[in-house]
Amino acid sequence: MSESTSSTVSSDFIRDIVNADIASGKYKIGEIRTRFPPEPNGYLHIGHAKALWIDFGVARDYQGKTLLRMDDTNPVKEDVEYVESIKEDIRWLGFEWDGEVRYASDYFEWMYELAELMIEKGLAYVDDQTAEEIRITRGTLTEPGTESPWRNRSVAENMDLFRRMRAGEFRDGEKVLRAKIDMTHPNMNFRDPVMYRILHAHHHRTGDKWCIYPMYDWAHGLEDSYEGITHSLCTLEFEIHRPLYEWFLEQLPVHRPQQIEFSRLNLTYTVMSKRKLLRLVQEKHVNGWDDPRMPTICGLRRRGYTASSILNFLSGCGVTKFNGITDITLLENSLRDALNKTANRYMGVLDPLKVVLTNYPEGRIEMLEAVNNPEDDSAGTRQLPFGRELYIDRDDFREVPPPKYHRLAPGSEVRLRWGYFIKCEEVIKDASGEIVELRCTYDPATRGGMAPDGRKVKGTIQWVEASNAIDAEVRQYDRLFLKENPDDVEEGKDFLSNLNPSSLTILTGCKVEPALAGLEPEDRFQLERIGYFCADRYDYRSDKPVFNLTVNLKDTWSKIEKAHAPASAKKEPPKAVAEAKPEGVEFIGIEDFGKLQLKVAKVVSAERVEGADKLLKLQVDCGEIRQIVAGVATVYSPDDMVGKLIIMVTNLQPATIRGVESNGMLLAAKRKGELRLLTVDGEIAPGASVG
């Protein structure tokens, strides 16, 4: 939106054309007029938002106007329901069209008169062929078509027949009006295109006034012309229609707009065609057009997107004729960007784990101050209740913390955001072994989150005081499709086979801070350390809050954790190569085998890993002393191992197996269920490379 302030309009190929038209005197600043011409047969999606942004953006840059026109030339597909949603979505995005909404159907009479003119000029004729016959005689991409036997009717006969078509004397499909151009034209659109077909259908605006309806090629240029459009901007698939668009206008005494095509928006992990979106809705793979997983404007809105983040994203995409696929992370990033600056922070836990502070007085509740938005001082602060019983997120505690884990673990200390430092003293489990409660102590000296002795804690986690916590439903959304390109499917399957089965997870029993019961629908906020959410536009109520996950916060930890996971877990898709694999042993694809660094190593010491009957923890000398974990304990005892020269892989990411760090992997072979270690005989120095 800010580029409008620049005086010279720069930059994309469309504006270049407009600039040239102004430079040549064809149009003056202020005369530029564009239009957004949706067919009211579906909801607007983010692809339309791009068209909107271009249509309105170009006109605005030249102090021109943009009209909104419903392209309602096909009564059997269109409906008023869509007209209203289209208007609402456009307004929500922040665009204001000039004057009243226009309807192509308002120009039907004018178009009809021009059609008679075409007949008079010998440029159109009534064809009695069936749809099937017309299809066959049109030829193919490589073969010319053949002329209709009705092609050379007299002007008088054509006029008579056309008037009778209008009068309703014929049944649907019995006759059409076609332009008389060239049945051998290399551009199929010129092979006598149909201008009018007979449709005895009720039109949502004109009712039963008409039973003949104009076809796109004939109608669209006329609509643009009627409205005085200077630049008719549309997407690439209409490129091949442009010559015909121009041809029709050239035959008539009317204003001639210029059609310019740009590439439509494609996004990874989503579909954009109306047909496919309609299927998703009709077959109930989503809950309606405004399902937060849909790329529709109303879907994005319900998800929590801001109009500005969509517009910003679009401006980052630019305007070109290149038909690519834009990474949806660009959109998500634009969203995070907008929300980071504006969304107030709150605390909530999605998967509550109870924490009891054993040294905190029973029954006492105190209020702590919390900053609402560190990016915006004017957002102020709020008071948070704190007490002896709290909830933290289950994911913020690990009984056996992996390396680099900064959160709570037995004996370790973390900071409760805006609260105190707490230390885990005891883990309480139920009969099945699941952790049900943590007993912790808090340090009264760290009130507000700082230690007077200056000691540091690595992690800060969010929490909610139990007695004041509000129960909430959180709808966690993920991508609707598993593949970047949902249409990438096996023979015989369609895009629905790529649907992500876990694109929606409904979490109930989430605990959030009291302030979140006082929101308005569509209010957006951040749940600290989790993501941005919004109060559902329709289902949120103070006594039953429902929140939609808008987008997660960036998550560096999950990257670290993933990097440390065994290689087999990283492979995607998880190929089913693993037969009963010993825990922690890694699998390497053949394509990666050449990258492995193999070295001879001498086992210095070995011991069993507690709680894992297959694992040995080894200290080996491979030029340096390293610790590795090997799943060989069922075959070899620690004593067997010490002193052995083995072959190991040295250039692997450190992995943590049963809580023990492993910096490498030894080679062993398995045959008929018997495991054998690969050892080296003779005098080879530890650290020597193998192969």
Place this chain on the structure above:
RNA sequence: UGCCUCAUGGUGUAAUGGUAGCACAACUGAUUCUGGUUCAGUUUGUCUGGGUUCGAGUCCUAGUGAGGCAGCCA
């Protein structure tokens, strides 16, 4: 074996015959009471072959690859 269009890092997009730049992603590091934010830095590119030119991502030409077109849909 037709016609139309497109081709710049992983993705999207600038450079209008004159130093290939930006954003996002990725990776390093710093800061941080959000493993968020912010900041600093690094890596990665003109589809191929000819030609014009002092000089080509840009112009010409041939090829390759991708998308679109055979609705009485828009």
